[in-house]
């Protein structure tokens with residue numbers, strides 16, 4: 456992307472590792488507040504142990520806590536204040552909740568390279584574990600910031616509800632899907648950034664610019680996620696190949712391809728919307744989505760969203776070294792393969 460200084464991705468990868476290391480003691484202590492049954496499910500889902508409770512490290516990328524920490528550094532240098540670590544942990548707990556419930560709703564059987572929690576422990580346990588993580592997040596976040604979590608929970612549920620409705624709608628347009636992505640995925644990244652800024656003492660206007668940085672980044676993230684869901688390597692993504700197409704989900708590249716007023720777009724429409732569940736069509740559908748321009752559009756739109764995110768970040772007037780970190784994290788979002 457021309458005109459922006461961006462640190463190499465390896466620096467951003469280090470930020471993710473550092474974020475995970477920094478929040479881990481608070482994250483673990485928070486999960487330890489649970490009784491044995493929910494603790495077992497939550498720790499399995501997060502990636503600390505296997506179904507039998509034996510240590511088995513795996514887990515997520517810790518992108519959202521990394522955003523909280525970097526946005527905090529944008530306004531305060533020096534040792535990381537405990538409130539910032541608490542906020543970053545709360546954000547990850549909300550993320551963990553959303554994935555637990557999402558897998559139940561979508562019937563997705565694999566998460567983070569392992570059977571999803573509902574497959575391993577049943578739907579009741581997975582739903583309860585998700586619910587209790589919300590409670591723990593509210594318990595962990597500094598009291599002055601609970602309103603930010605309340606707002607993001609509303610957005611997540613509204614976004615998820617719109618996403619579910621789109622699956623059976625007779626027509627869905629690209630703008631509608633982008634708006635859904637902004638709530639379903641963007642809102643939590645926005646909250647991660649806003650919480651970091653506020654916990655570090657930023658004024659509300661600057662924190663709001665950080666929030667919009669995160670929302671745009673979240674939309675870019677969802678676009679890339681949808682691209683990886685079709686063309687990604689299952690060994691890297693931890694999801695079965697073409698699972699979104701197999702389930703005929705209206706992901707962003709698919710919706711853009713279906714909207715293409717071209718013979719390929721119309722042909723795709725006939726197969727996608729009419730031949731439901733024909734597995735032998737799946738690789739051909741992936742090709743048609745690309746031929747109709749769905750992949751190229753999603754990649755270009757992700758880049759555009761990252762540029763919008765950079766504009767919001769500049770308006771927040773952050774400390775320069777944190778800007779490099781946040782730009783590096785943003786770049787990682789569009790260049791990632793998992």
Ligand SMILES: CC(C)=CCC/C(C)=C/CC/C(C)=C/COP(=O)(O)OP(=O)(O)O
Nearest residue numbers: 515516553554556557611612615639640680
């Ligand atoms: C209310 C409700 C159920 C909302 C669902 C919202 C939802 C699941 C949105 C999808 C967001 C997304 C692409 C997450 C993957 O994050 P990631 O790749 O960073 O995950 P990781 O932590 O495994 O790396």
